[in-house]
Amino acid sequence: VRGSHVGSYLPSSGVWHHTQRYLKKGTSDRNLVHHLDFDAPTRENANVLPDDKKQDESLLEDVWTLLRAGRLEEACGLCRSAGQPWRASTLSPFGGLNLFPSVEALMKNGKNRTLQAVEFESGIGHQWHLWKWASYCASEKIAELGGKYEAAVYAAQCSNLKRMLPLCTDWESACWAMARSWLDVQVDLEVTRSLPGGVDQNRNFGDVIDRSPGQVDGSFDPSSGPENWPIQVLNQQPRQLSSLLQKLHSGEMIHETVTRQCKDQQRQIQMSLMLADIPHVLDLIWSWIAPLEDDQNVFRPHGDPQMIRFGAHLVLVLRYLLREEMEAAFRDKILSVGDNILHLYAQFLFSKEHEELVGIYASQLSRHRCIDLFVHMMELRLHSRGSDYTLVDVIVITMFMMGLITGLQLRPATIETEMTAIREE
Incomplete structure (x- = not known):
């Protein structure tokens, strides 16, 4: 995990010491918070001192890095060690890492039986969706105030790609953000289907996702209840995996570096493998390593030797793994193109x-x-x-x-x- 501060925060480093010392002097400033609780900046519509804000931003950058690596438990531990246990609670609101409320989590947090009953009888996924809504509102509000890492942290909890993708400046990060977001929405829609009227609701969600961004005005119907997703979030999601990869190529919110990296050979292979399009992978590799038509020396391929080697070993692995499951069309492809690649690699070895x-x-x-x-x-x-x-x-x-x-x-x-x-x- 990249980052210069991950795991190294002192217990009090997340407390606003600079602001605290400034307030003790009795100096009045309308743009500065008058209290040090974590809700003060929002409630008072004021700021902490720049040094404290910079330290918060550094902490949130590391939290984002850990979340990006799938290390939620470490991200929560980092927040606690920095003196911000409340932030850890916002990342795992039900007291554990499973995210869904459970009896064990509620009992661990000291909630009585009556409150447990209220939470569970309110419906499957009700509290889950409330938390999603809260995360969405937090990510939007924080983004307005300029906290890009904090906005991305909460956007990751509610699939708000609009606030995540600006920080995803490489192919892996952007692919992770879109895949996680898409998967989370699919899981939540499945939960919605189990609710009364959920089938009709899911049909409406599907219509929203199928629309183009220009056809959605970003409005939503509050009367439908908190079970519904914000239309803004649904509108950002791809309909299927192929659409997800297409968005990486030409999505409006995608960083230009990501679009450029989509043309890299290794990324093209990765995306084809994600789609399970093995014949296309073989065609790609052969197009990159095949000798030039006007090249009289058949022992001198114009492709990268490493790619030739990779292609040959990929063919051998695929033939071994799929020898009993290959369909006729796929068998012809892996035999014909596969033989071309192996033949070229054998020539390459002999020439060396x-x-x-x-x-x-x-x-x-x-x-x-x-x-x-x-x-x-x-x-x-x-x-x-x-x-x-x-x-x-x-x-x-x-x-x-x-x-x-x-x-x-x-x-x-x-x-x-x-x-x-x-x-x-």
Whole structure:
């Protein structure tokens, strides 16, 4: 986790000491709070001193970093250690890390049986949705006051992407924010479905999500009750995973760096894997590593050697994992394009004089591709310099390739032993 202060706060570092000392002097300032409770800035419409505000912002930056890493318990512990236990309570309002209210959490917080009954009889998810609404209102209000990290912390609790995405300046952060937000909304809509009239309510939510941003005015119907989500939040959500990834490419709230990183090779592979579109992954890799059409030297691929290596091993892993589950179209793709990638990697290994490794990958090729590879290897060696070395290599390559074609599997150690013996002779 990045951050210079994570886990290092002293017990009193979250208390507004600079403001406290200033108030003790008896100096009057209408723009400064007159009390030190955490509600004072909102209630009095005033501020704390800049030094205290800066320290709060530093703490909230670390809380955001921990939440981004999925370390909610540590984020709550950090708030407590900094002297702000109330902030930890706002991150886990029901007394535990499961977020939903439970008997154990209520008893732990000392609530009596009557209050427990009231909370549970109010309906499944009622308190949960109230907390979501409170988090949404907090994120919007805090954003108006300029607290970007604090706004993002509470926005993460209610899927308010509008306040999270400005801090997500890289692909991983933006993808995390959108995926978490989308998943949370789907879970909450499922909870809503269990309530009376929930099916009709979910149908209305689906209509809202399907609309384009320009068709929604941001208003909502308060008479529907606190079970409903703010329309503003629903309108930010993608309908499905493919829409989520599309928003990363061209979403209005997406940072330009994220849009640029979507074009990176590793990100394109990640997004295709997220969609389980394996054939597209293979096509992408082949398009990046295939030799140029006008390149006369078939042993010199224009792609990155690391990508060629990755593609070859990905093909082997996929063939092993999916050999009993491949559909006809997918089987053709992983065999044809997969053979192209493996064939190219075997050529690459041979061009780098790693002959002892060629057989491991060549043995996974179809028989006619093995023969083609053998012919290319022979031609390369026969036209290379150093007749003594070439003759030895031709003998070893011929022995090795005949073993492949006839079904005899030779280990690299065996090949190396034979090559050494022939050279000595």
